[in-house]
Amino acid sequence: MEILKIKGTIKLETGLHIGGGDDAMKIGGIDNQVIKDVNTNLPYIPGSSLKGKMRSLLEWHLGLVGIADGEVFSSKYLDNVKLQSEEDREKAKTFLKLFGDKEGEHGITRISVGDCKLTEEMIEKYKKNKIKLSEAKYENVIDRSNGTAKHPRQTERVPAGVEFEFDIRVKVLPEDNKDEFVEMVKLGLSLVADDYLGGNGSRGYGRVKFDIKE
DSSP states (O other), X not given: OEEXXXXXXXXXXXXXXXXXXXXXXXXXXXXXXXXXXXXXXXXOBOHHHHHHHHHHHHHHHTTOXXXXXXXXXXXXXXXXXXXXXXXXXXXXXXXXHHHOOTTSTTOSOOEEEOOBOBOHHHHHHHHTTSOOSOEEEEEEEEOTTTOOEEEEEEEEEBOTTOEEEEEEEEEEOTTSOHHHHHHHHHHHHHHHHHSOOSSOGGGTTTOEEEEEOO
């Protein structure tokens, strides 16, 4: 077995909000905080958020949504008529090998997405007060009857320009096609870059750019 590593950086092109719990109520404080490392108090991107977004978008892109009638897509649906070609079925098999097959035919998930920490360069700039790692953005609800804003609340975001490191690892067995795994991971990252990461994407949050280093 080989452990394939795909590493690089994530650059924020717009503010990013991935929520973190806050058990303390603060008067005048931020309502929706971003998730932070409990030891350093620095923001990070949970690996589960990136992996979940990749899986969801790949399911849509490969035409797998709806085939399982609301269930998780698995190998028992590979003969569905909606997968019209052998190429479609092969891509679906690669997807199942990467993210897991509950029917067991293609085994448990092979992909592991680590938490994305700030790059060393970002941390150094932050320590020297050259950059900020959070900003507060006001959000409002518009009253449709009179056109006025109401219920203002503050949402914390990691600002545009901040960079994180990502580290994706894939278990490759002797019978696997490694290139197919690499291409699907790249496709998943590309789909996330075309869409958004985190919350409030319809408001322009979470636009990101991936740079694969190795």
